[in-house]
Amino acid sequence: MLEGLTFGWRTAVLTVALAQLLLLATALLRSLSNRAANRILAALLTVMALILVPWLIGFAGFYDKWRWLTFAPVQITLAVVPLGWLYLRALTEGALPAGWRWHLVPAAAQTLYLGACFALPFDTKMTWADLSATGYKLVGAAALLAQIAFYGRDAALRLADWRRLLADHVANTNRFAARWLSAAMLALGLLLAVWSGYLLWDLVSPLGYKGLMGLYLAIAATALYLGIEGWRHVTLPFPHLADLVPAPASEPRDWAALGREWAAQIRAEGWARDPDLTLALLARRLGTNTGYLSRAINQGAGTNFASFIAGLRAEAVAARLDAGDSADLLTLALEEGFGSKASFNRAFIARMGETPSRYRRRVAKPENASGHRF
Template sequence: MLEGLSFGWRTAVLTVAVMQLVILAAALALTLPNRSANRTLAALLAVLALMVMPWLIGFAGFYDKWMWLTFAPFQITLVVAPLGWLYLTALTEGRWPLQGWRHLLPAAGQMLYLAACFALPFDAKMAWAERSSGTYQLITSLALLAQMAGYGRASARRLTAYRQALPDHVADTHRYAGRWLAGALAALGLLFAVWASYSLWDLIAPLGYVNLMGLYLAMAACALYLGIEGWRHAALPFPRLADLAPAATPDSKDWTALGREWAAKVRVEGLARDPELTLARLARRLGTNTGYLSRAINQGAGSNFASFIAALRAEAVAERLRSGDQADLLTIALEEGFGSKASFNRAFAAALGEAPSAYRRRVSKPEKRSKLAN
C-alpha cells in the first residue's frame, strides 16, 4: 500500500508540527477558563494544521499515487484571518461578538466549493481542476489579502483600546496586553506578511510545489507559537473590555482627599502586596466602588491605577532595603506584589529614580546615608 511513497525530511518536519498542533488544539478545547477564546484558538490551530496537510502528504507522493485527493478540502484559507480576530475579541470580551459567525461565511463558501469539486467523478474533477485552478487561486488570494488588511486593522484597534483601558483597572498590565495579546497579533501579522509575499509572487511568477515549502514552514512555526503561548495563557483571567469603561461619578466629593485617604490605607494595610490586585478587588476591600476609586486615584494620586499600585510596591521595596533587608531583590519584589523582574525594575526606576541594585548599594552604606540625611 505504501509502494511509491517517499517520506523525506519535508514530510517528517511537517508531520511533527501537525502532531503537536493537534495535541495543543485538544488541550485548549478542553480548558474551561476563557472557554470561548480557547476554543476559537483551538479551531485556528486545527485549520492551520489542515493547511499544512497537502504539503505533508504531497511531498510523500500521496497526490501522485491517489489523484482523487485533488480538491480535498484541507486548505480553507479564508477562515484564518477571521478566527484570529475572533480569538482576540473573545479574549478581551469573554465571547464572540453578536452574530460573529457571519465572519466565517466566506470560509464556509470556500469549503462548500472544494467539497463539491471533491465529490465530482474523477474525470470531471481532473478536467475542472485543469480549467479552474488559476481563477480559483486568483480569487482566493485577493480575498485573503483583503481579509488580512481588514482584520489586521480591526485587531490592532482593539488591542490599542484594550491596552489604553487596562492601566486604570489592573496593576500588572504587561500580563494581559504587553505580552500575549501583542505577541499573538505580531505572530499573525508576520505570518500574513510572509503569506502575502508568497501569494503575490506566486500570482506573478508561479513558484511551484517545492518552492512554497518556506510558506508552510512559516505557517507551522506561527501555529506552534500561538498554540504554546495560548496554552500558557489559557487560564489567565483577562479583564473584559466592556468592564473597563469608566463609570460615571458625581462632582460633589473631594476626590483629592479621598485619594490620599485610600492611598494611606492601602499603604498601611499592605494591600498592594496582592499580585492579582485589580481596581474592582481593591474597591471591595476599601468599601467603595470602582468609579469612585478610579477617580480618587486619578485626582488624588495624579496617576492611573497601575502606576499608583506600582509606586506603592516600589516604595515598600525601598523601605525594606533602607531597613537593611538582605533578601534577594527579586524575592523582595515578588513579596511586595510585583509579578516579574521587568515590571519591578521599571516601576522602581520610575518611582525612585534609579535601578534597584544601585539604590541598595547606596542605602546600604551608613556613611552615605549620613551624608544624605545632612
C-alpha cells in the same frame, strides 16, 4: 500500496507538526476555563493543521499516485484570520460576538467551492484544475489580503483598548494574561505578513511546490506556538471589557487630595502587596466605588491603576532598602507584590529614578538615604 511514494524530510516535518497540532486542539476542547475562546483556538489550530495536508501528502507523491485527491477540501485559508479575531473577541469579552458565524461565510464558501470541485468527474475535475488554477489563486490571495486589512485593524484597536482598561483595573496585568494575548496577536500578525509576502511573490513569479515550503514551515511554527502557549495560559483569568469600565464619578471632588489620602491609607495597610489586587477590590477596602478611585488615580496621581500600585510597591522596596534590609532584590520585589523582575525594574526606575541595585549601593551610606512619596 506505498510503492512510488517518497517520505522525505519535508513530509516528516509537516507530519510531526500536524500530529502535535491536532493533539493540542483536542486538549483545548476539553478545557472548561475560557471555554468559548479555547474552542475557537482549537478550531484555528485544526484549520492551520489541515492547511498543511496538501503539502504534506504532495511532497510524499500522493497527488502523482492518486490524482483524484485534487481539490480535496482541507485547505480553508479564509478561516484563519476571522478565527484569530474571534479568539481575541472571546477572550476579552467572555463570549463570541452576536452574529459571529457570519464572519466565517468566506471560509464556508471556500469549503463549498473546493467540495464541489472535488466531487466532479475525474476528467472534468482535472480540466477545471488547469483552467481555474490562476483565477483561484488570485481570488484567494485578494480575499485573504482583504481579511488581513479589515480584521487586523479591528483586532489592534480592540487589544489596545483592552490593555488600556486592564491597566486601569488591575495591578499585575501579566497575571491576567495581557502579555500572552498581545504575543498571540503579534505572532498571528507576523505570520500573516509573511503569508502576504509569499502570496504576492508567487503571483508575480510562481515559486513552485518546493518554493512555498518556507510559508508552510511558518504556518506550522506559528500554529504550534499558539497551541502550546494557549494551553499554558488556558486557565489564566481574562477580565472582560464590560467589567473594566469603572462607574462614572459625577460629583466634583479634589481628586489630587483624595489620591494622596488614599495612597497614604494603602501604604499604611500594605494593600499594594496583594499580587491579585484589582481596582474593584481596592475600592471596597477604601469604602468607595471604582469610579471615584479611578478618577482619583487618573486625575489626582496622573497615572493608571497599574502604574499607581507599581509605584507604591517600588516605594515600599526603597523604604526597606533605606532601612538596611539585606534580602536580595528579587525577594524584596516579590514580597511587595511584583510579579516579575522585569516589571519591578521598570517600576523602580520610573518611581525612584535609578535602578534598584544602584539605589541600594547609594543608600548604603547613611548620608545619602532619602525617601520618595506620591
